Amino acid sequence: MYGWTGRILRVDLTTRTHRAEPFSEEFAKTWVGGRGFAVKILFDELKPGIDPLGPENKLIVALGPISGIPAPTTGKAVVAAKSPLTGFYGDGNLGTRVTEQLRKAGYDALIVEGRAERPTLLYIEDDTVEFLPADEVWGQGTFATNDWIYAKYGKGVGVLNIGQGGENGVRYATIRSMEGRSGGRPGMGAVMGSKLLKAIVVKGTRPIPQANAAGMKAVGTADLKMVHQIDKDTGWSRQSTNGVLAWCNEVAGLPVQNFRKTSHTEAWKIDGQRLDEARVATYGCPTCTMRCGIAIHDKEGHESELDYENIGLLGANLNIFELDQVGSLNYLCDDYGLDTMSAGCTLSFYADAIAHGATTGDFTFGDAERAKELLGLAARREGPVGNLLADGTLRMARAFGHGAEQYAMQVKGLEVAAYNCKFIPGMALAFGVAAIGAHHREAWIITFELKNTTRDSYGPEKAAKVIELQRIRGGMFESIVSCRFPWIELGWSLDNYPKYFNLVTGLDWTLDDMWRLADRVYAMIKLHYLREFPNVTRQDDYPPAVWFDPENADTEGPIAHMHLEADKYDQLLQHYYDQRGYDRRGIPTRKLLETLGLSREADEAARYATLT
């Protein structure tokens, strides 16, 4: 078997034991890697109903066949577990040297089980696994922890670590790596913290098995240069993802004031041009030649690496339009190890709930200094307010009552990314049916929708586009494990990916094979959901209620008096279900599951809930 090392490393923190487990060629071809591996392993090994922050949960780090290979943007890893935020399968990806180092150590994935007795650093070097004390950095932020690790092991090692957010079980705590890379929005950092696992350090010395290593090297080296040249020619990484902010503001798609407003006259102060002008450094993931991490100096003088999502949600959505203050909030999230999107949404929801009388408090939109204090309270779970904030938007809304859930900007418990879909039905659907909750990673249809379709259409073509994007983004890229930006931003052909895959595995896959894999992965995530929430309804695939509320419609601008219409959204959702082969609850039918080769998984899910 080429392309895979053929082994998974299983580590038990309770017993301080480990073993390398071989996996079959059939497993490799069925699940490929990354999200595919994680979703299958967690489905087979976790009983429904377990406490996500208990020792029974398992943390997965999963790589794909092209991970760590010198080719465009292959330096990503998927981190996954049962989510403490959403209560079912959760994952994320991040750029990290762990990708290459773990593959060189001889593993395609790592499973971490149990709970350590004391703060622990897990050190992996080829066949050696050590459980080392990390008390010295327990309680410290991710930057200090990273420095501590680099001082011990040098900068070339792969590192995953958590900050105070993960240690204290903040439900949207992330895992961090390198200078500015984060992943695992739905609380993967909290799962790591619940195991008293402060850091994972990996070093590998073996070659990654490839069917045609010389061919892959030639193609990969040339493509790295080509991607770099296209980026230079197009100038994409001058503003990187934040190039979209000015456009979102113009088309009434920017989240402002807890998504109450869709644009702001001061948005230009935090747009891509201003970010580029303030740039003091540029960062990127390993094997990336279009590095998108733009760092500025924040209000306190730290380097803070920003992108659109964190500027949109820690800036515009909190009515904060000073770039250095947005940088400060972002720096704190990074250091505490908190997801910037969920943190931004949670703070803005809190300000909105106070403004609407659902609770009392001393936080108002635009108050950057209080926002900084609140992030600290959340990361430390300090006092009642810190504890509420640490639980995320949905739990806060339920605690407040008074109808606050209507404007809690989340789907399935995961906070909405920075696109305001008051009147963008396709993107609202993309959030509604995103596999793990309202993540933009799954189906970023917004530019296609606003540039190529009628904005007020709820037709089947939008459902078809969401599925097409889910297959590409949430299925293929997350399972072969590669960053999607060369394709999205530079027009790098999708055909390159089966080409890389075939060079390393010796197989002969086409994009159609990738889509079948993607459909299998999406169906499996739905089965996870069904097992955890047997009373699932189609309402679970609805975006936040406030987008349907006429009283929340803009009073001026391009979408004045317009809002999503519930009956039409429901039709659009049904188009999605019909095209996917899901039933009226949004669950794959048994027939579809059998077609995807998931009969055994269907039988298992049927023990907990009805399949049609």
Ligand code: SF4
């Ligand atoms: Fe990482 Fe950005 Fe490069 Fe993607 S484009 S690999 S996110 S630095």
